[in-house]
Amino acid sequence: MIINRERKRAILKTLKKQHGLLKAYNMYKNYIGNLKPLCxxxxxxxxxxxxxxxxxYEIKQCTNCGWMHQSxxxxxxxxxxxxxxxxxxxxSIFKAFNRQLEANAVERKRMRVLFLSKKKSQQKRK
Ligand SMILES: [Zn+2]
Incomplete structure (x- = not known):
């Protein structure tokens, strides 16, 4: 069965609305079959x-979070x-790696909040 692109997009959109991004993407991936893995x-x-x-040799990398795993x-x-x-x-090394990833994610979130509040206060002054 061939599904055209617009229909694929509509399917993903509906799944996203019902199940959230990660779960929807996984379901969609199983359905369509050739998508990139997600962080x-x-x-x-x-x-x-x-x-x-x-x-x-194998490499997995997320440029958004800034991690890399090469084999x-x-x-x-x-x-x-x-x-x-x-x-x-x-x-245990994987566990330590994942702990560091989580810590980095928390730190990134904190910096993002700081950045947004700074931006907001700068906008008020104008
Ligand atoms: Zn990531």
Missing amino acids: ASCGSAIYYYSEWQETG FGLNDELVTKGFYYYGKVNE
Whole structure:
């Protein structure tokens, strides 16, 4: 079955309205089949490139949150603000990485609130 683009957009819009962005995107992805994966913490599409089968190299990156996960065969590189790791990963390292991501997300939110309140007060002065 071929679905035209306008109809796809309408489907996603309806799903979004009913289920929220992340859940809607996942449902839509299963339905359509060829969409980019989403960042778990901010919900924007992440950069994903894999040649896992050929060379063992794989990269996932979210430029919005500023994190990167590269794999070189057995070794992994995890990078985000305040966290760097290269080597074999295990569950506790992933946990530490995710904790740092959450902390960064909280900090980003705080800065955003500060920025908006500053902007607001500047607008009032005019
Ligand atoms: Zn993100």
